[in-house]
């Protein structure tokens with residue numbers, strides 16, 4: 001099959017129709033699209049580090065790092081550059097190709113930028129791809145990150161435009177889209193996705209994928225997180241009270257498959273939530289086109305599956321780690337070639 005060229009004119013009806021396909025047909029189509037652009041046995045490995053934890057002024061209902069979360073995680077200062085580089089070296093030794101640094105900020109302050117730039121330069125110098133997620137960016141900050149050589153910026157739209165205000169009130173979806181546009185303008189690869197299992201409807205999942213798939217250019221990387229319910233957060237408490245609100249595995253795999261079909265050349269990352277997911281569900285996600293994961297014992301603050309479990313899963317499923325290389329259709333790489 002020839003490569004599928006990305007479209008940015010998906011209608012909600014088309015996306016809803018994909019969700020409604022018989023499960024086996026949907027997964028078959030997604031697997032077919034996956035093979036057209038990627039080796040389906042290869043999975044890209046990224047490692048996360050929280051470089052500044054807790055005390056965040058935003059009120060994201062899922063996040064333990066918000067000041068609004070009861071018993072949220074304690075706030076720390078921005079880590080020292082050397083400590084970040086040490087952690088990146090360990091991630092590289094364990095086979096990761098990308099190091100993603102996250103800060104619990106609404107936006108970075110200009111006084112933090114020199115340290116951030118030094119982290120990007122230092123991690124890059126080790127031969128790792130770099131990713132940062134620091135909240136909203138002003139245009140000059142996006143440019144500073146681009147000049148430092150940042151490969152990816154993660155900034156999630158999280159959910160549908162309609163559901164957004166149910167989850168976050170301190171910033172809007174348009175604020176998020178503005179930052180994504182600044183990241184694009186600066187020539188940095190975009191990593192943007194969201195969370196499923198936050199009590200949203202299927203129509204919201206359609207609206208979420210519709211928003212991502214109709215961006216002027218698809219994000220090079222699309223993280224699909226399953227909500228990690230953290231006690232003391234609005235959504236963690238909601239799930240504790242109404243366990244039936246937990247998204248079922250079939251619907252999660254469907255969301256991955258629809259992301260793969262609508263954004264055929266993007267990396268689709270099976271992100272948070274793997275720790276409590278069966279190996280079979282993860283295998284279904286890989287079949288449905290997921291081709292990236294977060295490795296290691298920890299995400300930012302929440303536990304992750306862990307390297308030993310992942311090595312065993314990769315051996316059983318016959319998967320292998322993808323070599324470090326920005327994906328096809330990557331504006332930065334193509335401009336450099």
Ligand code: SAM
Nearest residue numbers: 062063102103104105133135156225227228272
């Ligand atoms: N503060 C920055 C921001 O929000 O853009 C960067 C860090 S933030 C923790 C990165 C992303 O992690 C969020 O946008 C959200 O999609 C995801 N996330 C946070 N807490 C989560 C949870 N409990 N379960 C699943 N995903 C979560």
Ligand code: DTB
Nearest residue numbers: 102133223271272299300301302
């Ligand atoms: C993304 O979409 N998921 C990652 C990364 N981007 C920054 C973060 C998941 C966080 C899970 C909850 C925690 O560790 O606190």
Ligand code: SF4
Nearest residue numbers: 056058060063066104
């Ligand atoms: Fe802050 Fe990011 Fe957590 Fe929202 S998701 S509260 S912006 S750290």
